[in-house]
Amino acid sequence: VSVGNICRSPIAEAVFTKLVTDAKVENKWMTDSAAVSDWNVGRSPDARALSCLRNHGIETAHKARQVTKDDFQTFDYILCMDESNLRDLKRKSNQVKDCKARIELLGTYDPQKQLIIEDPYYGNEKDFETVYEQCVRCCKAFLEKSH
DSSP: OBSSSSSHHHHHHHHHHHHHHHTTOGGGOOOOOOBSSSTTTTOOOOHHHHHHHHHTTOOOOOOOOBOOHHHHHHOSEEEESSHHHHHHHHHHHTTSTTOOOEEEEGGGGOTTOOOOOOOOTTSOHHHHHHHHHHHHHHHHHHHHHTO
């Protein structure tokens, strides 16, 4: 989960989907990404995010959506990108009965200990590439841990 669901979280979602598909365990996972805010609902990911993914042979048809109450009751994990996402999600989860999701920073799984995945929106291609690399490291480690 990220602020607007057009840069970081769709990259993480696409990366994780590819990892579980390559590992032939996609039937065990339901993967989605969402936004804390409602700014970009219905929009495709940022063109730079799409081009970064494409450079790595990954396609996504994701459309931005906002996190819902159901998400907290349906998903086992809600992984987010930075502290402000974490705060917002924990606040939202407190209003949900039967919240079963564990809300964590995706970066807690990074073997390189980069806890925060910075928003690349105001950056350049290199910043999107950094996000991609962080997502790959974190998603691999998360998948190994939760097998």
